[in-house]
């Protein structure tokens with residue numbers, strides 16, 4: 001469960017009074033999913049909201065970019081949850097000493113074993129997102145992009161071998177190969193950078209919500225497709241799901257299209273995405289505070305994906 005900061009009922013009641021038409025607090029529960037921020041499901045006398053308190057990896061200076069991006073995407077009809085503004089028009093608040101936003105609740109559930117139909121509509125939603133940001137001027141560099149992976153590997157160091165014997169050497173070698181082959185001339189744009197199944201809300205095969213834009217940044221657009229492939233085309237343990245990867249690419253291709261150069265780069269982009277999530281999961285695995293209500297995510301599920309991509313060069317043909 002991701003609740004790092006505890007919010008008292010008194011503080012939350014006072015917080016909600018900053019907003020017009022939000023009503024009085026009825027209940028608040030810490031949300032089990034998520035690992036980055038503290039999230040609460042808040043019911044009031046008028047509606048349901050998500051309360052997010054921003055934690056370790058979110059820089060408060062980046063919040064205006066994230067919120068502007070959500071407003072931009074919502075204006076273009078994408079199912080994203082804008083932050084609610086208070087009576088003074090302020091979206092970014094402080095609660096229990098942390099930056100915090102009250103966010104519109106969206107219906108839907110995230111799938112753990114996507115079907116090809118669900119992957120196709122989710123891929124199309126990423127294509128629509130990339131189309132919609134074509135006229136969005138904001139941006140921030142990717143704070144977990146390829147240049148950050150080797151420093152993160154070195155920070156984890158030999159502790160990686162406590163997770164699995166030989167893990168440091170395996171990731172070191174895989175990263176060296178990715179660094180050599182990384183493309184530098186593909187189209188860039190604002191990307192989500194973390195569009196895992198748990199960040200897409202669905203009803204059946206309909207996408208009802210795209211959430212958790214707190215890694216959004218400017219980077220290689222096809223890297224976003226690769227991140228989706230690594231997270232959608234496998235079960236949570238890292239075993240491939242029949243037909244899901246091709247359906248995802250077809251959905252994205254139908255909405256926006258992949259150039260030959262982008263498609264050719266997907267194998268290295270996907271291996272890079274595996275390394276990124278393996279390393280951040282490993283760091284969290286080694287570093288999670290003992291009293292945090294958070295379920296650590298398995299780094300080795302991304303080692304299995306890395307092995308699978310190595311063994312299946314035809315995956316993106």
Ligand SMILES: Nc1ncnc2c1ncn2[C@@H]1O[C@H](COP(=O)(O)OP(=O)(O)O)[C@@H](O)[C@H]1O
Nearest residue numbers: 031033034035036037050081104105106211212
């Ligand atoms: N706007 C929203 N509408 C409905 N549920 C949401 C919304 N935002 C977050 N959630 C729920 O909260 C969970 C954690 O949110 P998320 O932003 O992924 O957290 P984190 O940033 O900590 O990873 C999601 O998996 C989802 O269940």
Ligand SMILES: N[C@@H](CCOP(=O)(O)O)C(=O)O
Nearest residue numbers: 034035036196212277281297
């Ligand atoms: N998606 C990443 C971790 C970020 O957590 P999220 O709940 O915001 O997606 C992973 O699974 O390692």
